[in-house]
Amino acid sequence: xxxxxxxxxxxxEAFESLFREHQREVYGWIxxxxxxxxxxEDLTVEAFWRLYQNRDRLDxxxxxxxxxxxxxxxxxxxxLRRAKPAEVLEAEPAGRKExxxxxxxxxxxxxxxxxxxLSPKLRAxxxxxxxxxxxxxxxxxxxxxxxxxxxxxxxxxxRILRRTLExxxxxx
Numbered sequence: 001x002x003x004x005x006x007x008x009x010x011x012x013e014a015f016e017s018l019f020r021e022h023q024r025e026v027y028g029w030i031x032x033x034x035x036x037x038x039x040x041e042d043l044t045v046e047a048f049w050r051l052y053q054n055r056d057r058l059d060x061x062x063x064x065x066x067x068x069x070x071x072x073x074x075x076x077x078x079x080l081r082r083a084k085p086a087e088v089l090e091a092e093p094a095g096r097k098e099x100x101x102x103x104x105x106x107x108x109x110x111x112x113x114x115x116x117x118l119s120p121k122l123r124a125x126x127x128x129x130x131x132x133x134x135x136x137x138x139x140x141x142x143x144x145x146x147x148x149x150x151x152x153x154x155x156x157x158x159r160i161l162r163r164t165l166e167x168x169x170x171x172x
Contacts, residue, residue, distance in 0.1 A: 008060040015055075019048055022065060026072045029142070032132045033076035033124045039083070043075045066141065073124070073142045080120035107170060114164040122157040129154055 003021070007014035026047050031040035050071050051064075058067070115123060124143070128134040129150075140150045165171075 004058075004062070004064040005060040007055060008058040008062075010055070015048075015052055018051070018064060022068055023048070025065065026068050029069055030072050030076045032134075033073065033127055034079055034083075035127070036079075036083075039079055040076075043072065043079060046075055047072045069142045070144055073144075077120045077124050080123060110165060110168045110170055114161050114168075117164060118157055118160060122153055122160070125150060125153040126157045126161070 001009070003014045003017045007018055023044060027040055027044045030043045030047075031037055034040055034043070047068055051058075051068060115126065118126065121143075125139060128139045128142075129136065136147055136150050136154075140147045143150065
């Protein structure tokens with residue numbers, strides 16, 4: 001009997017093993033979507049709390065990693081819906097050594113602002129595919145939607161980003 005089967009059967013001590021085994025992956029997945037390490041820590045704990053709460057309803061033969069990824073994705077998207085858009089700082093942090101011209105900073109700020117203007121569902125797809133280079137199929141699985149829906153969201157997000165950046169005088 002594997003750890004997930006023991007946990008689903010009611011052995012609470014197997015939970016610690018599951019946490020150690022999957023915590024890094026769940027945290028990484030959430031931080032890819034939210035871009036906020038602090039929120040990712042909290043949401044990781046929430047994902048495992050939901051796993052613990054739903055232990056009676058789990059399929060022992062199911063995929064624990066897939067279940068956790070889907071819960072983590074939903075929590076991250078909910079967090080993006082609730083979060084107020086962060087203000088983009090014009091200046092780089094003091095510790096940064098490489099030179100950066102004003103035009104690059106303005107372009108970066110415009111891109112961050114355009115991304116923040118997307119709906120949470122579209123932003124999650126863009127961040128996972130364009131920024132994190134995740135395969136479309138993995139994103140579809142994590143979001144619990146079809147591959148066609150992921151492609152449609154990506155198309156819509158790209159169109160919105162292009163239009164937003166053009167309105168700000170940038171040619172994507």
